[in-house]
Amino acid sequence: MYSLILHGRRRSIELQTWRNLRDSVNLLQNAFAFSNPFSSVRAAADVSSRDGRKGQNFTVSYLVGTLGLTRKLSESISRKVSFEVKGNADSVLNLFRSHGFTDSQISGIITDYPKLLTADAKKSLGPKLQFLQSRGASSSEFTEIVSEVPKILGKTGEITLSRYYDFVKVVIEADKSSKYEKLCHSLPEGSKQENKIRNVLVLRELGVPKRLLFPLLISNGGPVHGKEKFDESIKKVVEMGFNPTTAKFVDALRIVQGLSDKKIEERVNFYRRLGFDGWEIFNKYPIFLALSEKNILNSVQTFLGLGFSRDEFAKMVNHFPPCIGLSSEMVKKKAGFLVKKMNWPRKSVVSNPAVLGYSLEKRIVPRCKVIKALMSKKLLGETGSELPPIGFVLKDTDKVFLSRFVRNYDDEELVAELMTIFTGDRAT
Structure with a gap:
């Protein structure tokens, strides 16, 4: 399999007939066909949903008002942890301040590890901070280390806490001094953390x-366990040409470490039969190989059901592999909006498949409403109502989009109207 990895691009792609694929899709569809059994519990679900929204709304207001976080970031955090009273969260923030953390450090800690807001400040979090502070680092070093990897505070046991803390301290100091001490040499032989720290x-x-390294250190799973398997996987990923400074390197390691050679080969062969260059996609989007055959077949079914041809679907996947991992519901909503409501031809989506990865509510809809408004006023193109290329509208940053389609007009009232349209859909 290893030689297959290194020389995979040389292989020709073998195409299986799409009749077999459609048969597989139909079988899968029948297997998952069922009636809705949940109608009897909708009322309870509605109540639970309202309670959840109440907690999320309070959490958002608290994070914005107390920590000065943006509303967008606060909404993202509220989906991970929420609460309806501020007492416990206040205790957590006050505890950090009492140990010398700045407001900026506290904001970063909560953003990275929001579960701390619901931790018991007195019985759980306080003793851990006191123990770590006793490890001998200066006050500024202590706050820097914890701020760098706040998830250390989610670990239990003084031995585990001290080893991970000391490791982070060594790495931070090495960055500043250009020296590097191999902490694993000082670990007791056979300790549970020894191999993990060695591999990290x-x-x-x-x-x-560091931004990729430290999450691997404190994770319970991942690609940094074991020894022989890890060494073998690292060698493969390095020889495949992945850049260690990128997230793709870690993703590729995760796949090679987590799947057997046989399973990887089976996945690649399955994708080849569907018309994809599996190894080329693996180099662009390593976690592609983690998708199951059912995920792939569901994705095929969705795109074919929307009118895309088999060749168009293969082209989209080869150019933007993440599209095959999008949920069927979101693909239907986004493709339906772009093709049916905006009237872009399907070939525009095929040529720009990355647009399917953008947020419908926060990016696609606001920008498209601006375009619709300009078209209604006959301000676009030679005809006045010409639809711009989809890439011009969706792929650039907000700054570029606003410069191109909003702020380039001399009419102040028009600019204000367009800005209201653009920002109005982002209020929630």
Whole structure:
């Protein structure tokens, strides 16, 4: 399999007939066909949903008012943790301040690990901070280390806490002094954390940055366990040409480490039969190989059901592999909006498949409403109502979009109207 990896691009793609694929899709569809059994519990679900929204709304207001976070970021955090009273959260924030953390550090800690807001400040969080502070680092070093990897506070046991804390301290100091101490040499032989820290150090020496390294350190799973398998996987990923400074390197390691050679080969062969260059996609989007055959067939079914041809679907996947992992519901909503409501031809979506990865509510709809308004006023193109290329509308940053379609008009009232249209759909 290893030689297959290294020389995969040389292989020709074998195409299976799409009749077999459609048969597989139909079988899958029949297997999952069922009636809705949940109508009897809708009322209870509605109550639970309202309670959840209440907690989320309070959490958003608290984060904006207390920590100064943006509303968008606060809404994202509220989907991970929410509460309806501020007492416990206030205790957590006050605890951090009492240990010398700045407001900026506290905001970063909560953003990275929002579950701390619901932790018991007195019985759980306080003793951990006191223990770590006793490890000998200065006050500024202590707050820097915890701020860098706040999820350390989610670990239990003084031995585990101290080892991970000391490891992070060594890495941070190494960055400042250009020296590198191999902490794993000081670990007791056979400790549970020994192999993990050893493997993380290997990644560190390869150039994996801290932002990717530290999450692997404190994770319960992931690609940094074991020894022989890890060494073998690292060798493969490096020889495949992945850049250690990128997230793709870690994703590729996760796949090669987590799947057997046989399973990887089976997945690649399955994708080849569907018309995809599996290894080319793996290099662009490593976690592609983690998708099951059922996920792939569901995706095929969705796109064919929307009128895309088999060749168009293969082209989209080859150019933007993540589209095959999007939920069927979101693909239907986004493609339906772009093709049916905006009247862009399907070939525009095929040529720009990345647009299917954008947020419908926060990006696609607001921008398209601006375009519709300009078309209604006959301000676009030679005819006055010409639909611009889909890439011009959706792929650029907000700044570029506003410069091109809103702020380039001399009419102040028109600009104000367009800005209201653009921002109005983002209020929620």
